Amino acid sequence: MNKNSTEILSPEECASKIFEMSGAKFEPDMASDLWTKILQHKWLLSEKLTRDVGFRTACIDFLENMDQAIDEYMSYKRRDILTEMGAQTIGREVWDTISDSQPPKQLVQRRIILPLTELDLSRKHGVSPPKTIIFFGPPGTGKTHFVKAIAGVLSWWYIEIAPSMLLEDGPGKVGANLRRMMEKVRTLEEAVIFIDEFEELAGKRDQADRLDKSITNEFLKQVPLFKNEANKVLLVCATNYIRQLDQALLRPGRFDCIIPVGGLNNDERKTVLEYYLSQLNTGPIDLIKLIEETSRFTPADIQYLFEQVAQFAFEEEIAKRDDFRVTTETVLHLMPKVRPSLTDEIIEEFEKDTLIYARV
Ligand SMILES: Nc1ncnc2c1ncn2[C@@H]1O[C@H](COP(=O)(O)OP(=O)(O)OP(=O)(O)O)[C@@H](O)[C@H]1O
Ligand SMILES: [Mg+2]
Structure with a gap:
């Protein structure tokens, strides 16, 4: 034959x-x-x-x-x-938009970037670079931004896996699709694999229906496999709802670091404000005033505010055909359009979660 x-x-x-x-x-x-x-x-x-x-x-x-x-x-x-996975390259400049004092930049630098870039020294001292990481925190605080920044500063590929990609062949195939995708990405070199809205894939098994349970089970099997590979692949998952994740996933042995990403202090907001102001045609700006007025703003809120400001400035100049410069008053005038995402309650809950879940 x-x-x-x-x-x-x-x-x-x-x-x-x-x-x-x-x-x-x-x-x-x-x-x-x-x-x-x-x-x-x-x-x-x-x-x-x-x-x-x-x-x-x-x-x-x-x-x-x-x-x-x-x-x-x-x-x-x-x-x-x-x-196939739509891998992207990210510029180094994303890392520079994050202020050095913004948590968790220093931590990410110490625990993730340096062990991966100073391989000889990390080997010498027996430091093993993390391979699996969770970022958690309220919406718009910069989790996705951080993951992109890591890929950018390492010059590694950035691959985003959205839960919707796994649902393409119907809900019954999510577990199998997850396994197939994970098997593929594990063979890559120098890639950051990002799974957003992680709680949708790895929710608590005791609260889930049968299907969700099998996905969480698949995840429990897949995560340690990343750690067995000797290649340079980082699995980063992000969630707004760390409490909804299956507890077995959060125990040591699966994720190397569980990192909180919260609101910005004055210094950190200053960097983000400066970044967005630098994109505009500005006149006199009282930065201190803007820092004070944006205390409950996330980076996403600040970004949205400055989109409004840019549009306003553009339309003003079109209407008057005269150089329009953005000032403190312009920004304050548009600020009521943005409802700050952070409330005392959200901050308090996040701080509790940080005490319970953070592991760095
Ligand atoms: N340090 C920063 N400097 C400038 N822009 C930032 C910074 N951090 C985040 N941003 C911007 O703020 C927006 C929201 O950030 P991002 O999408 O990373 O938040 P997130 O925590 O992932 O939110 P979600 O939980 O809703 O997914 C993005 O458009 C991002 O570019
Ligand atoms: Mg995000």
């Missing part, structure tokens, strides 16, 4: 196939692994040469350049995965 690539061969059959084609002898177990790689090499050669390359050619070529052939196939597959 003519065995082809779609048939599954026993280890003994693999060994005899390889021997028949190249004269090289291998133990059956090793031959089985090699045969898979030879098939991959055959596929890659055929893609490159745009014609079907025979088994014999692929086998001989593979055995002659084994390491290179494996690397080449892996990097080809990685490129495929990056395209």
Whole structure:
């Protein structure tokens, strides 16, 4: 019978196939692994040469350049995965928009960036760079912004997995889709994998219906697998509702760090305000006044406020055809349009969550 690539061969059959084609002898177990790689090499050669390359050619070529052939196939597959997952590159400047004093910038620098960039020193001192991280905090406080900033400062790929991507084939397939995606992204190099609205995938099992339970279970299995890989892939999950996550996920052993991202103090708001003001055509600005007036604003609120200011300035100049400069009064005039996201209650709850859940 003519065995082809779609048939599954026993280890003994693999060994005899390889021997028949190249004269090289291998133990059956090793031959089985090699045969898979030879098939991959055959596929890659055929893609490159745009014609079907025979088994014999692929086998001989593979055995002659084994390491290179494996690397080449892996990097080809990685490129495929990056395209499929919509991988993005993020500029270093995102990191610079975050004030040095803004929590958790220093922490992220110490625990995540430095151990990954100073690999020799982290090895010397037995520091293992974290591979799995949770950011939690109220909406709009900059969790997504931080994850992008990390990818930017490391010059790694940024890949976002939204729960909706996993739902594409219907609710019954979420667990299987999650496993498939995780298997793919784990093979990448230098990538930050970001899962937003994490609570939708990893909610408490005792409050979930059967389907949700199976997704949470899948997650429980997948997270430790990231830690077993020796490659540079960081899994970062974010949630506004840390209390809704399954407690088994939060125990040490699954996530290396659980990092709170809260409101901004005066100094931190100053940096964010300066950043957004620098994008405008400004006149005199009383920064201290603006810092005072925005005490309950998240970065998202500040961003929205300045979108309003920009539009207002633009329309004023169109109406009057005279250079319009944004001043403190312009910003204060538009401020009532923005309802600050943070309330005393939200801050209090966040502080409680920080005491209970933060692990850095
Ligand atoms: N330090 C910062 N400087 C400038 N802009 C910032 C900063 N942090 C966040 N932003 C901006 O504020 C907006 C909200 O931030 P982000 O989306 O990261 O919040 P989030 O915590 O992920 O919110 P959600 O919980 O709703 O997903 C974004 O548009 C982001 O670009
Ligand atoms: Mg977000």
